[in-house]
Amino acid sequence: MKRIYLDHAATTPVRPEVKKIMDAFQSDYFGNPSAIYFEGRQAKAALDNARKLIAKILSVEADEIIFTNGGTESINLALLGISRQHRNLFKKPRLITSRIEHPAVLETMKQLAKEGFEVIYLPVDKFGVVKTEELKKALNKQTLLISIMYANNEIGTIQPIAKIAKIIKDFKNRVGTKAQAQIPQFPLFHTDACQAAGSLEIRPSKLGVNLMSLNASKIYGPKASGLLYVKKGIELKPIILGGGQENKLRSGTENVASWIGLAEALKLGQKEKAAEAKRLRILRDYFIKNLLKIPKTFLNGHPRNRLVNNINVTILDIEGEALILQLDKYGISASTGSACHSKILQPSHVLMAIGLDPATIHGSLRLTLGRDTKKKNVDSALKVINKVVKELRGLSAVNIQSNENKK
């Protein structure tokens, strides 16, 4: 049985071109970039070039890029590093984020709340778009940092990052603060762009962000490889201490092969972005249209402003984990926001935030397409989903009244 992998938002396979170049740096060019002899200089030169390549793609300076061990670490470094470095400029420093962020943001915010920061969680509308009016209300002179994700990992909704940046800029121009007198960029704006790199504009200057987190494992690069972009002139406290690598901001021997893999994956992805986004959008809409033909189903997330590869539907009367296990049996890999699927037995905070009630969250199904997904795979998946849904509904104890219009 050939499996159909439809969980590219979870992770992607390393593409062959990336694997090839990484293999070389794992074995043949293995030197430690801190060493001054040949192997060390060789590794350092390679890493420098990878950094320059990424800088060119992002239209930023090479020294504005800090390599990390993945998206979660980038986000931790951004939020903890910025907040802890600058807290003394404020009486009661405020952090603003949204209710639908990735746990990497939400858990870090929880930690910062324990450290005395005031954290504001912005609500979202029924499509998962951050309510910008609420942001305007939340911005005050004590605001240190705003962190809003670019595109949501569960429902695919794309946030109006440039519009949010404009609101923050307008606030800056209107209100002068003590902190701004020292660092004019305050309050700072960070975006978690981990899900966005494959299909959206990611140049920080176009988005209006001061910090941005990216990772490789969502764009056909290696796992445990990411970067944090930090606008020049903004200082932050490191969260990993040691030999002072990455401009003293991220100690630990450089993960040369993985970071070169990240650069290569980003380069190849950017080249193909426009054509691939167009192809995936058509495939996504076809998938959604046919899924919604199943009775008692509805789409979660924004109908148009969503990632080109993201599909998230609720299928009433069945539970997500049972559905995933059945699909898995037929060789289809997918994901759900059901509580039973999570390690903590909590239903998806994203689906809660867009106003779904727990009974319907249990029936959510996320399918995320990728480079290798073809129309015939979608057709096969649709066949299996229809069959499995019928079976599971056949033994289900509930029959929720259809509420497609209730949302």
Add this chain to the structure above:
Amino acid sequence: MKIKNKKADLILKNEVPWLYSENVKEYFFHPKNFMKPEEEKKFKFNAYGEAGSAVCGDLMKFWLWIDPKTEKIKKARWRTFGCGSAIASTSALSVMITEKGGMLIKKAMKIKPQDIIKRLGGLPSIKIHCSVLGDEALREAIEDFKRNQNKK
């Protein structure tokens, strides 16, 4: 499931374990005694009980035919809304109470979640509370039977 890559096999030892035990797998993929939609109107029962709620993510229903003379459970049907282990645990319980000529209701009243878990060959501890509600639904059904008998 077999893995093709020979190098990966050195680590994987050619096997990818399933999420739960083999027994859970069998009871989940081949559910026993569930109430098929087409037999819903025909199935003769004298006991009905349910436990859980759709909001919590698990709801179980039991329909039983109990022989009024011998007080043995002769037939059982169930429906479950819930995860894989919830479906498997109801499925296993329905077999436990109907095999070997049917269980005496006196004995069935004493079935505990641990008995079902044993039959399933174990469950992750986090899953036990939510997915093993079958014993509760079963007791509800037997109480229902007793009430029905008293009315006669």
